[in-house]
Amino acid sequence: MLFNSYAFLIFMIVTFIVYYLPWSFFKKNQIYTLIIASFFFYAYERPLLLLLLVFSVLINSIFSFSVYKVKKQHVKKILLFGVMFNISLLAFFKYSPLIASSLAGDLSLNNGVAHFLMTIPLPIGISFYTFEGVSLLMDLYKGKTILNLQTSSFTEHFKKTAFFISFFPHLIAGPILKAREFYPQMETKYFQDIKWSNAFKKIILGFFLKMVLADNLNEITATMQYPFFLGFSTGNLVLLLLGYSMQIFADFAGYSLIAIGLGALLGYNLPDNFNFPYISSSFSEFWRRWHISLSTWLRDYLYIPLGGSRKGEFRTYINLFIVMFLGGLWHGAAWSYAIWGSMHGLALMIERFILKDKLDHNKRSAFGIAYVFITITILWLMFKLTNFSHVLAYLKAIYTNIHLPFKLGMDQISIIAYGLGVVVYHAFYLLKDTNLYPKVYPKLDVITYGCMLFFIMVNSGSAGAFIYFQF
Structure with a gap:
């Protein structure tokens, strides 16, 4: 249901x-x-x-x-x-x-x-x-x-x-x-x-992310299937991949917010599952913000029992890789998921080796955000195309199809429009660190949720299962 x-x-x-x-x-x-x-x-x-x-x-x-x-x-x-x-x-x-x-x-x-x-x-x-x-x-x-x-x-x-x-x-x-x-x-x-305001805000935001952003993006990113994407230009392939990155966030974060809101209506506090992950400046920060209930589960019941960071640097690297490899396999029965987890494990290992104690999550840089987001977005291909040979074919097409003209139609405009919703969502979070937030938020709060409710009623995409149902 x-x-x-x-x-x-x-x-x-x-x-x-x-x-x-x-x-x-x-x-x-x-x-x-x-x-x-x-x-x-x-x-x-x-x-x-x-x-x-x-x-x-x-x-x-x-x-x-x-x-x-x-x-x-x-x-x-x-x-x-x-x-x-x-x-x-x-x-x-x-x-x-x-x-x-x-x-x-x-x-x-x-x-x-x-x-x-x-x-x-x-x-x-x-x-x-x-x-x-x-x-x-x-x-x-x-x-x-x-x-x-x-x-x-x-x-x-x-x-x-x-x-x-x-x-x-x-x-x-x-x-x-x-x-x-x-x-x-x-x-x-x-x-x-019942804390009505908190519950309904979570539910409205969740349905907006899912039904307006994710479901509309899903109708477009459905074209990211082998062999159809082989004839797309580099620009169109990149835009589709960005669209899927926005879709998977809006879809899963939307589900989690709805679940938390429904739990609140019934008197139960469910843990937050997403904390604006696309503003992360490092991979370790990303995993503190993305699918938080899974990353904390892996930390508490796998990483720490394996020894965590208590048994030397080399063992710490091995533990990080094992945890992310198994976390990848948890997502699905395909080798692409294992490779996806392994890539995240390697990213965490390299980041720890290079930065060590110099990593400061309170300092945010545009370069760090862009680097982490681009890398994570490329890795999402392994969720969309579970046959790893198709992932390689997609990446190759990005490289070889640069001579093809960029096609700008309604699909491309829609990706930009709905993807911009996710960008604004994260940008609004960054606004909290400025002096402008207390002045803007009270005025925009009711208007924002009213607009989201309006779009849910008039501009929802075709209803589909949540992406994480398959995991």
């Missing part, structure tokens, strides 16, 4: 009304209301996949409850089995097709086995809810989450775990939640406590 659909609007209204009904029965069972709603939301288009989600919730509940209840000498084993369950579940459904297609010949797999592995469906949201299962186990093991297991039954713990993992605003594409931050919020919510 897409956020940008009439079905979801009806679903949200019904859920909201039932959730805040004033009678004590409904107040006591608010979490059950949201669990049922979340299961319905997940099963809306492919009901069978709900079995996998429930299975994941059940197994994570058993392992996490056992981490607390078993004797101390057995805790690490339980933790290891629980983490391996989540990783194995993700690997089986997400990477079986890649492994089968890569190794079928070497392993002499018969056609039946290879066909089965290569046709396994990818359950939507599995990358997100398996990572949250790992978060639950790790946070409980480290004692960083308030679960009150000393007074809880397994049934009560299962309820909370089901809610934590399946909460529908974040279920499909994040933000990735951490147990230690979410469990303490599980309490009765009251209609009068």
Whole structure:
């Protein structure tokens, strides 16, 4: 069920009304209301996949409850089995097709086995809810989450775990939640406590980024497919790539803002996922601003356990590369994603080696912003063209097609217009560092959100799935 659909609007209204009904029965069972709603939301288009989600919730509940209840000498084993369950579940459904297609010949797999592995469906949201299962186990093991297991039954713990993992605003594409931050919020919510202004601003901005900017750009960047782009001029190829860079930001940041706004309407604080990433002057700053819930998850549950920067410079470089390589693979079962993660890992390693302690994120330079943005934009090609040979063909066409004339039509004007929306969005953030901001913001606030709401109603693109649904 897409956020940008009439079905979801009806679903949200019904859920909201039932959730805040004033009678004590409904107040006591608010979490059950949201669990049922979340299961319905997940099963809306492919009901069978709900079995996998429930299975994941059940197994994570058993392992996490056992981490607390078993004797101390057995805790690490339980933790290891629980983490391996989540990783194995993700690997089986997400990477079986890649492994089968890569190794079928070497392993002499018969056609039946290879066909089965290569046709396994990818359950939507599995990358997100398996990572949250790992978060639950790790946070409980480290004692960083308030679960009150000393007074809880397994049934009560299962309820909370089901809610934590399946909460529908974040279920499909994040933000990735951490147990230690979410469990303490599980309490009765009251209609009068809703922060309406904050929630609706997030939702309006999210829908504007998605429906007006990303969906309109998507109609144009759809032409970035092999072999169609081979005949485009260098200027048109570069403009399309810039358009896709703006699209992927507007699409994913839009989803995250909608999710955060919906969570706020239901009384839950979801973490910010984007903090104006395209104004970054370094790659390390970019990863503090882009998909923040993933980058902090990788830092807390992978980079730090690997040793972080505590075991010498060489080990730090290796840890950075491993984390980004695996972060790339997390995005999808194609070697282009692994290469994308590796390139980001190399960029972080080189940046750390050259700048070391001289990197100052408080100082911003036009050259640094341009360099990071251009590099990241080129690397986005691996998301749009998952066949790496097509990525190379696109880059080659940029180099060889310089003699072709630049075509300026409605598509090119549209890329500039909608892409400019993302530029203005980031520029407005930079305005906060000036003395002009307090004078301008109060006057523009209502007008800006009113304009965005108007454009949502009159100039939305063709409704489509969010890009990160495929991850």
